[in-house]
Amino acid sequence: MLNGGVRVGLGSRALAILALLAERTGEVVSTQDIVDRVWPNIFVQDNNLRVHVTAIRRALRAGTDDTVAIVNVPGRGYRLNADVTIEAADEQAANVPVVADIRPLPLPLQVNRLIGREALVTEVVESVTRHRLVTIVGSGGIGKTSVALAALAQLRGRTTVCCVDLTNCTSLAHVATATAAALQSPMGRDPIPSMLVERLRTAELVLLIDNCEHLIDTAARAAEALLQSCPRVRLLATSREPLRVPGEVQVHLHPLPVPGVADSVETITANPSVALFAERAAAAGGFALAKENARKVAAVCRSLDGLPLALELAAAATPMVGLEGLSSGLAGRLSPFTFGRRTLARHETLEAMLDWSFELLSPDERRAFSCLSLFRATFDFAAAVQVAANRAPEEAGTAQSVLQLATKSLLAVEPSPHGVVYRLLETTKAYARRKLESSGQANVAARRHAEWVGMLLDRARVDWQQMDRAIWWERYGTAMDDVRAALVWSLGEAGDKKLGISLTLASAPLWLGMSQFAEYHRWLEQAFATLDALGQRGGAEEIRLQIGLCVLLFNIDRPGERFVRAATQVLRIAKKLDDPVARATALWMLSGQRGIMGDHPGSLALAQQMLVPGSIDVDRDLQNFVRRVNALMTFRVGRLEESAAIAADLIASNSDRTAYGAVLRYDHSTIVRGNHSVTLAVQGRLASARAMLMETVIDARRLRNPSSFCYLLSSAACPVALWLGDDELARHYAELLGCTAEDNCFTYMAELATWFSGIADLRMGTPPQPPGLDRLRPPLPHDKDVFITGYAALCDAEATARAEAGAPHWATAEILRADGENRLSADDTVAARAQFERALALATAQGAGLWALRAATSLARLTTPDEAARILIPALAIIEGDEHYPDVRAARALLAGSSR
Template sequence: MTERIFRFGAFELRAERGQLLNSGVPVSLGSRAISILALLAERAGTVVSVQEITSHVWPNLFIQDNNLRVHLTAIRRALRTAKAGGVEITNVPGRGYRLNADVTVELSLPPDAGTGFGLRPLPLPLSVNRLIGRADCVASVMESVDRHRLVTVVGPGGIGKTSVALAALSKFATSITTCFVDLTNCASVEHVTTAVAAALQSPMGSEATPAVLIDSIRDAELLLLLDNCEHLIDITARAAEAILQSCRRVKLLATSREPLRVPGEVQFYIQPLPVPAMTDKIEAIADSPAATLFVERAQASAGAFAINEDNAKQIVNICRSLDGLPLALELAAAAVPLVGIDQLSSELTQRLSLLAFGRRTLARHETLDAMLDWSFELLPSAERTVLSSLGCFRSSFDLAAAVQVAALDDCGEQETEYAVLQLAAKSLLVIEPALPGVAYRLLETTKVYARRKLEASGQAEIAARRHAEWVRSLLERAQDDWLRLERATWWERYGPAIDDVRAALIWSLGEAGDQRLGVRLTIASAPLWTGLAQFAEYNRWLERALVTLNALGEAGGAEEIQLQIGLCVLAFNADRPGEKFVRAAEQVRRIGEKIGDPLARATGLWLLSGQRGIMGDHPGSLVLARQMLEPTASDPNPDLRDFARRVVALMTFRVGRLAESAAIGAELVADLTDRTAYGAVLRYNHSTVARGNHALTLAIQGRLEESLALIAEAVVDGERLRNPASFCYVLSSAACPVSLWLGENDLARHYVDLLAREASENRFTYMGELALWFSTIVDRRTGRLSQPTALGQMPPPLPHDKDMFITTCAALCDKEAVKRVLAQETHWATAEILRAHGEVQLGLNDEETARAMFVRALSIAEAQGSRLWALRAATSLARLMPPNEAAPLIRSALTHMDNAARFADVRAARMVLTKTTSKRRRAGPAAFE
């Protein structure tokens, strides 16, 4: 076959080879651009119309003008690489294009290109950008091609199917003849045949027929890449099957949004790029493929752009919001110099349809909307309707959920199921493993697009109602599974639904929504909001639901009870148990009594009892706790009975009746099961709190090893059950103080750090204050208090909390605490506060007052059975006594401290005993007569 060589300026164009040389150096230019340049060179100096160019390059196809402009821009860029100018393409408005150059034409007989059958495939398109995060994909595709004759790379638009397939194809180019065929602009079997013939540079050209084409490659050893098959899936499948049957040495690699479903096909599903986590450090973020792609493309658009501590979280947010979709990341990166990283990150979902700043060779990839329009327009009507409705989902969903929300009018469930499965097959739904079976999910870009289509269809309200009803049924299943499933399994199954709950609440509590349903959803979703630490947002939903309930005229019933309980718990953690807390608790108690709901009544009394105790009124707190079980309730339900007994045990401990409290606590712990009812999570997890409360009693009774072991169980239980409110409670009320009492400073630091973390993550202001106090005490003990703390900026501790702090650090005892404790009946901390006061007075050289305080503290502690306080009081007093009196006192206090030698107070007591004994030996018997 004769080859023509066009020479103009410094350029040499060999059109049949698809090659352009600039002073002998190859210039990167695509096959379409080469064909356009050859036509203009052949007609140099004359105007060639747009119609003539498109007919020559894309025979029998309709081509958008911007496709031609893209290729002409590439040609002009290539011509500008010449060392000397003088060669240019000019546009003659309304007429066409002209190559301005002196062109000479030579004829040559080129050598055989190597197939043995006169086939000389066009050069493979060169990748402009580095392929990021796809090395494993390329290797897997290559391995599949080695072993199979048809491999289809499947995935949604913009995920990088073509890039991966081309990278694999280029690696085969040294061992086998390879050919790239772009089917984007093909619309029929004739177009496909022509495209393949053109890519192979077959002499048949546009006159090729399927039979003749197959005959021409029958014996060729060839790897053929058919790119973008989704819009011609049936035609491409038939062509692929014919080639595989007739051409034994030909292998096919295809890219498509759905499989070809040809016998022998191997499907390789390409996934989005891995995205970094919000908690990752900057090094891990920078190493993430999605972030790497975004940063590299942003650098191309914005020059000096780089990842740093200031923008790392915004980059993570962008990568996660775009699901690691390469096209979306490229378009977003191109927008950085125009809108800035902060605004892009904060308004990304609103900007998805506007991202149109990347340079793409395909018009359908110029914007995300264009890409999705391409896929959407290929769908049958039923699948379009279903896809739009599925935009209601915020997280993953199963097939039954999809059918419920996206039900097709005038069609049965089977038709909707089929449409959903087809959308998954066409890569518009992501398939994920789930418990049980599989789940489906829309990429964020697809989700935003689908919701806009739903709004435009006029069916948004119908779909939103169906979605809210589905959320209601999901929460009902969650409640049924609460005690049946392991808690970790429960969270894996239902935790991701929080985004759908939020969407359902936005609709149902809105003006056009089903407001009664919204109130029920607010109540039923409590475990999700608490377990996922969304307290501030849940507080807003609770208040909104209360307003809605009042507007509906339905306040004063069971639903208001649940809403008020939620507000109480959130108010307690966010802003101490103040007036708002008390009002809500009183309302819970009143409504419970009015409607005859013993559990609601008991919950209100628990809340009020707890508030009284924190304010230092322990007797009043116990009175309220005892009222939780009505005298007439002969057989209360187990949840209420254990709940009430747990509170009574705690309040009994606080009034100083340790043996009675320990007896109740031991029974509760022995009978522990993880049976906290679904609706009872706002009353704390029973298993966690019962262990913590009992451990507190055991510690003061002197059963120190038992106490630490039980606390360890409670902390593990609290973390496992994912209830931040009860976890913080057990850390602040038991784990932190007990570890400090026993001198376990490292363990105390661990528990304090846990409390500080939980308080910070959940925005628990009150618990954060307690964590800061405990942290300061640990630092003081370990000599690490090197920087000023923020204690002075906080409100003074509440009475019970202050008493707790004094028991862990005697130096915190002041006149107010002593005055208050002397004015009250003795309680759990009275003995230790008096002893602490004695230590403070001893430091002021007031030995007489100190001795009186130690004697009184010891007396109270022994009467209460508070052996830990008794040991401390005895040790303090012994230092002021003659050795013959001190030794028996300490020995008596140590009697009940078996197996506790490692703890600080026991060590201190034995040290005093040792010194006392040594003094007696040195002084001799006469000294003590």
């Protein structure tokens, strides 16, 4: 976008808002009109709109015309003050789509200038515009990725673009994982997750699938599935051979042109291969292309057959061996060539070049080069030194070797927010890995790599307490491929089994945050088997593995018998080892299971045992965890004021830094606020409950803990939205819960999402979407009570009998009232009135203001006007909220009618 000739940046949402205001310049456009245009069918908070309006104003101020302004008309909306002329726009640049819930990662940074590929980039762009699958085909190291990224950079102004690198993928599941990560979309266990495909079904997107050759069949199946299911998605692939998918268009990438033997100096200097070599050699230092050396450079380029990677490697060596030695060495080593089957000749050329480069290295440099092939992602200097070191006294020499490898371009150096990082190019990495395997040092190097992963996870644990979560994930989220590789080695036959178990434990927050529950479950099972093989069950390692298993079991299929066995095993070992954290965690899990089964007094009794009486020097994080659980269980037995006091004190203490390992116990800050919003709502503090809840959901989503987020949505967000009478908000939260649960294969949470969504539909007078509520498993007792508080018609004889037989709990009063409504529908007015009176008395005694208001309203309908006023006035007096809430509105309408 240009403002007075000045380029300014606006996001797609802000641009859509500005376009709407421009269409109706001079008019006041209501907030609702803006939301309907820019966020159709999505619940949006007011501050979201304000953020985008602020961005527009900032962009307008960047121009030269200060007469253009956006005016906020309080209570009405926004108006654009400007003279607007509507002109026809470039069809390709118009209406760049906004893809819901898809926020692709930025394209990889191309540090070096692309040389000699301009026409090919144009061809790729035009082909992608006309066809849905375009594959750039060429040999290794020829520059396929660079051309593809350059094409995406040009397409980026017209549509959404995304790059998926398959380099570290080994299966269809990993391809799906890489795609979801690049799109920043959560991931479950399906090879091509249905939710991921569903999100792309209506998206207009160009998706680059990079480096397909090692997974050609898998990549082809994935491409065909996306093309069939997502009609507006276009695919750009890079591979050493075609995908052979129907409709595929191939763009073949050949080596750069090389100078002829008889070419003039002027022709040589204009040649792309020479230009590439000269630029990279100049960057390496001490080289400049001139008439005197042009023909020698041309000879080098011919010897390298114009292969870009080989040219770069040779250019990097120029300062060390000189152009004369470089030319003679290549001539003797790289020719004659043996041309065989398709692609093999180019591979042999690159292999010969890498052989030659490898032999130029010192023994220490060769060892370092081979060891660095173990890294799956980028790595920093300290990591390179640790993995490449042979023995500790030689660390200084190793550091020098790493720097030399970077100088010689065998290590690519890339900028990062934390300085620079290194990586090996794909073909170089494969070559280095073969050298490592043949050296006999592969197992030693794999151990050092696994130990480095362990140190990285230790550093991640420390930084967890100090960094913003978004920054933390940016720094450590890319480590998953290296973690996986370290686990493969350490838990394998030749690995260090103890180290493997340690890595399994330390990596838990990464697996959970990256939504890789299915794969983490497999690593847990392998770690259990390893413990059995070592004969080391019953220790601290088993405690942490069992806790991780409990988290998975809870979400996969309700807290059943296997969950109870695992939690009980944690408690048994924790008592034996006198481990207070593990003991508290086990009792929390058992307490939660007891509460879900409807035994709230038993649940509270277990929660009250989480800290050993008289224990001293208890960790603050553990204290907060125990108090949070006790606040919740105290609420559930109906002691609302006591629960609210505990939670308010926890929130006031601002203890928002949950320990790294405590991720398995949910995020403390958001869960304590979510639980407190439930208490506030039942107390009748409706406005406070709504404000706290909405802020907490936003924070919880940002923290990337799917298990914790699902718990918050199911236990607080959905029910509170229903209690507040905001059925649209309840449906939005239920859909969010359903999407997150499906992405992570959380069966239990997916069922709860279906219940809440169905209840919202029933309240709005529409039949629930399939599957119907009658197709689900019967809800567990506590869940059923929650559903009844949201939709009284769900109350049946079983729920009433259970409420009347046990000690009064948080929902007893509302269940009694719901039973009274059922009796009233059956014309049993006397029994109905008795239930309403019991409900009102119990709710008043508990301080459950919302239940008291509902019971008072039900009872007042059966009384005289004077008696109705006597009942309703005190019930309304304790409610924080106005007619915005349906329960308040109904009570006040009844009160107004009784006063006539």
